[in-house]
Amino acid sequence: MFKKILGGLISFGVLALAIFLFIAWAPSIDPVEPSSRDSFSQEQIARGDVLAGLGNCQTCHTTDPDQPLAGGRAMPTPFGTLYSTNITPDPKTGIGQWSEEAFTRAMREGISRSGSQLFPAFPYTHFTKMSDEDISDLYAYLMSQRAIQAEPPENTLEFPFNIRLLLAGWKLLFFDEGRFQPDKSKGEEWNRGAYIAEGAGHCSACHTPRNKLGAEDAGEAWEGATVNNWYAPALNSSNRTPVPWTEEEAYSYLRNGGSPLHGVAVGSMADVVHAGLKRAPDQDLRALAVWLSDLAEANDAGQASKKAAGAILAAQIKQNPSAMMDEGEHLFTYACASxxxxxxxxxxxxxxxxxxNSAISATSPVNLIRVTLDGVSLKDGMPNAMMPGFSEALSDRQIASLLAFMRATHTDQPAWANLEQQVRDQRQ
Ligand code: HEC
Ligand code: HEC
Ligand code: HEC
Structure with a gap:
């Protein structure tokens, strides 16, 4: 009896393994001669350039600005460090020998030309939604860039996370291969915005929290998440700023890197705006804004400036509640209010x-801490505007009391916990 059960279990195990290997195995696609720039039209390359901007390919695949797309950028994960690959047309170290078929498979299925599984740090979970034409344009763009010979460093992922085959299991659980499905109840512009946001733009890769295995948590979609020490606020109606993200506000923020009723884009969002969205035409950013304001349920655009004025006035009244200034108020008055x-x-x-500003009303204080410590550089936020950093001038305790004061007087959100510790962590 026992032998029978054991035998049954073993044959079940062998069968399951065989099925898994069958699913996990992918053939290699034959190398081709690198395509010449002349085989693509200028229009196609230009459209690909916009898509590469929307997809932030440069941000993740560049370490040295003089070696664009040559890879090697470190991506820390809880399981070790992964490095982005060289996606220039170099035949040896880049994707020069990749046919369009091999490129399309990587973008849509997360499988390298050699047949090995790719880590979802490469956002193919989003790129899979892109249309045939867009992927083809992106291929034309990449193949017409300068070929650079550069090998990325070896990944340092721990066992068993370094076994690429296991990613096939991850995909079974968390990956839906397939094109963008328009929502017929919405208009054309909304659908264009949703296509960009869910596909090439992979906005939820930062704005949606992830589960323990690194997959976006569908139940928490758009609720805001911390990525590489920046907090990407909620983009749905859970966004805590007093003025909802109306179409005009969203457009201004995505086009210029800042909007009057919300503030400016810093940290990784500054890259999204200034290195990426900058290359997209106005109609794409308008479409994104239409989609975004619907997601944020910002339907009373007429009320936006009234709400803003109300919030500013309320904060002015809450400051100086008594003649005695506490340390936080003192610091705010002298260091920030001017x-x-x-x-x-x-x-x-x-x-x-x-x-x-979301930095003050968000659930996490990290953006406010980082901006206070490091300021805002010329290339972040609004072009040509900057803010000095205060890391030298203020101690951890001073920053903690300053930020606690700002939170208490400028929002109606609960106080942040362990502020001083969080300031100390961000300094490192
Ligand atoms: C968030 C960071 C990130 C972004 C954005 C990103 N990539 Fe990647 N990409 C990676 C990482 C990391 C890898 C390596 C994955 C691995 O080793 O399994 C990779 C791998 C690839 C590969 C496979 C290369 C190979 O040799 O196997 C291709 C092709 C690729 N990316 C193209 C693109 C394109 C095109 C874009 C823009 C539309 C893009 N990537 C945007 C992080 C990114
Ligand atoms: C690489 C990560 C990343 C990606 C990808 C990303 N964002 Fe962000 N986003 C952030 C971070 C971090 C912030 C906070 C920046 C700040 O406070 O200045 C932010 C802020 C924002 C804000 C302002 C929210 C607020 O309340 O202040 C909007 C709107 C926004 N992102 C829209 C988008 C859209 C639309 C996309 C896709 C086209 C996108 N983001 C893609 C990281 C990202
Ligand atoms: C010399 C003027 C100046 C001082 C002093 C100053 N700031 Fe700023 N701050 C700016 C400017 C300008 C920007 C917008 C920068 C940009 O758009 O590039 C900014 C942006 C910000 C932002 C917006 C970031 C976002 O995500 O939207 C925050 C938060 C902020 N400052 C906090 C502070 C705090 C806290 C202090 C005091 C410790 C302070 N600032 C002192 C000029 C200043």
Missing amino acids: CHYNNPESPNTLRPDMAL
Whole structure:
């Protein structure tokens, strides 16, 4: 009896393994001669350039700005470090020998030309939604870039996470291969925005929390998440800023890197805007804004500036509740208020109003801590505007009391816990 059960279990195990290997195995696709630039039209290459911007290929695949797309950028994961690959047309170290078929398979199925499984740090879980034409344009663009010979460093993932075959199991659980499905109840512009956001733009890769195995948590879609020490706020109606993301606000933020009633794009979002969206035409960013304002349920655009004025006034009243200034108020008055003041009727994007900014109202204080420590560089936020950093001038305790004061007076959100510890962590 026991032998029979054991025998049954073993043959079941062998069968399951065989099925798994069958699913996990993918053939290698034959190498081809690198395509010449002349085999693509200028229009196709130009369209591919826009898509590469929307997909942030440069941001992840570049370490040295003089070696664009040559890979080697470290991506820390909880299981070790993964390095992005060389996607220039170099035949030896890049994708020069990849046919369009091999490229399409990588983008849609996460399988390399050699047949090995690719890690989802490469957002093929989103790129799979892109149309045939878009993938073809992107291929034309990549194949017409300068070939650079460069080998990325070896990954340092721990066992068993370094076994690529196991990614086939991950895919069974978390990956839906397939093109974008338009929502027929919405208009054409909305669908164009959703196509960009879910596909090439992979916005939820940062704005949706992930589970323990690194997959986006569908039940928590768009609820906001921390990625590489920046907090990407919720983009649905859970966004905590007093003014909802109306179409005009969203467009201004995505086009210029800042909007009057919300503030500016810093950290990884600055790359998304200034290295990526910058290359997209206005109609694509309008479409994204239409989709985004619907996701944020920002349907009362007429109320936006009234809400903003109300929040600014309320913060002005909450400051100085008694004649005695505490340390936080003192620091705010001398270190920040000289730049961050506004006329409630017409807040200025170049002085982001602290009563309207996600950095102060978000569930996580990391963006506010990082901006206070490091300031905002010329290339972040609004072009040509900058803010000095205070890491030298203020101690961890001073920053903690300053930020606690700002949170208490400029929002109606609960106080952040362990602020001083969080400031210390961000300094490292
Ligand atoms: C968030 C970071 C990130 C972004 C954005 C990104 N990639 Fe990657 N990509 C990676 C990583 C990491 C790998 C390596 C995955 C692995 O080793 O399994 C990779 C691998 C690839 C590969 C497979 C190369 C090979 O040699 O196997 C291709 C092709 C590729 N990316 C193309 C693109 C294109 C085109 C874009 C823009 C539309 C893009 N990637 C955007 C991180 C990224
Ligand atoms: C690489 C990660 C990353 C990707 C990809 C990304 N974002 Fe962000 N996003 C962030 C971070 C981090 C912030 C916070 C920046 C700040 O406060 O200045 C942010 C902020 C925002 C904000 C402002 C939210 C607020 O309340 O202040 C909007 C709107 C936004 N992103 C839209 C998008 C859209 C649309 C896309 C896709 C086209 C996208 N993001 C892709 C990381 C990302
Ligand atoms: C010399 C003027 C100046 C001072 C002083 C200053 N800021 Fe700023 N701050 C700016 C400017 C300008 C921007 C917008 C930068 C840009 O768009 O590139 C900004 C942006 C910000 C943002 C917006 C980031 C976002 O995600 O939207 C925050 C938060 C902020 N400052 C907090 C502070 C705090 C806290 C202090 C005091 C410790 C302070 N600032 C002091 C000029 C200043």
